Amino acid sequence: MSPRDHDGVRSTLGAERDSTVSLIEALSSRLRSVVEATADSSSDDEHDPEGTTLAVERGQIVAQLDRSRVRLDEIDAAFGRLDHGTYGRCESCGESIGPERLDALPAARHCIACATRNSARRW
Ligand SMILES: [Zn+2]
Structure with a gap:
């Protein structure tokens, strides 16, 4: 692979990294508001439908955050391989x-x- 190709890879990975970082930020702030909403909702009623919806959404956000963080790690690892010539x-x-x-x-x-x-x- 020529150095020119590696420049292309760097910009592709850089763009992917940027979008992953903004996704993580968006998910983190969404998670914060869901956690706050959960804390606000009455805990007296275990069968509160809104509380269940929030719990499900919270689980989905956490799972998506995990995947996004793994993706970010993989992108950073790819940059490392570019630097070491093993990409x-x-x-x-x-x-x-x-x-x-x-x-x-x-x-x-x-x-x-x-x-x-x-x-x-x-x-
Ligand atoms: Zn192989």
């Missing part, structure tokens, strides 16, 4: 990761073959 190389088998895969998933750690072997390992 685009599979961490399992050391083969180069196909450009189509890197286009679709710029922070990919593994080649498609290794990622397919272990489907739990999305990156």
Whole structure:
């Protein structure tokens, strides 16, 4: 991969990082207001439908926050690999990761073959 390509990767990853950071900020402030609303709602009635809705929403926000933080870590790790010259190389088998895969998933750690072997390992 040429240095020119790496510049493209950096801007792609940078844009992805920016949108992930704003997503995390938006989710965090949404979570704060849900937590406040939960605290405000009467805890006398365990069957309060609004309280249940808030609890469900809270769970969804927390799950989405977790995924976004993992994504941010993966993006930062990809920047680290760019700095160390190992970007685009599979961490399992050391083969180069196909450009189509890197286009679709710029922070990919593994080649498609290794990622397919272990489907739990999305990156
Ligand atoms: Zn591999």
